[in-house]
Amino acid sequence: MYHAIVRTLVRRTWRRAGAGDYDAAVAMAAPDVRFRFLGDTALGADLRGRDAFRNWFDTFEQHLPGIRLELVDVIANGWPWKTTVAAQLNVTGTLADGTPYRNTAIQWLTLRWGRLTDDLVLEDTLALDAALRRQHAFPA
Template sequence: MRSVVRRTWRKVGAGDYEAAVAMAAPDVRFRFVGDTALGADVRGRDAFRAWFARFEERLPGVRLRLVDVVANGWPWNTKVAVCLQVVGTLRDGTPYRNLAMQWVTLRWGRMVDDVVVEDTLKLDAALRGSEA
């Protein structure tokens, strides 16, 4: 399962967010933890896709780079931990670097639950700067 996650993250890291949406179950629950403009607790592929659109709109050119993946469990209940670097240049030319952790539950290769935690102080400052 690690190889599937790595392959998907390579696509997502190149800006192909639809690769993550395609891996999601129709009723996926996605949470992006924190009280920022990107904070979310949504259900379903359409809402998941809409979050990526919001991410791209607010932080164009910022990309998610896979650092490491740990996967364990049976095909019907696989737990995946992912470490990501969040890197890019903000609209004002400021470099943006952050770290995010993701906790995913897969059932038969479909993402049913996805929780992402990023340093919200850095993220909020970047988002506030991107509004200018």
């Protein structure tokens, strides 16, 4: 039953975040949350704290406005004091030059008593880097 509740919480949070309400994810975060977005791109990060986590979403929106994240699947395991959650996301949208952007991301989360304490995101960084280059090459 506990894992079903966690999956529902994650689905609800991603429904909001996927629509651009990133504060839903930030509200779930512990004050000392660790967030890592792997890769050597403008979105690559290894940061701590709720404010830094929120600022990363601002950076995401600046580089890829209008890109949306859709939860495909979520699994949960563990106890309330250390729950592991894995989520698969579709990343979609249209770049500034009109080309479509499609990517897949995997998110590995650790929750403690319902609070996000660790968030690791892996995305196809080759596709992401190409999209970011297209975004910056297109005149505003």
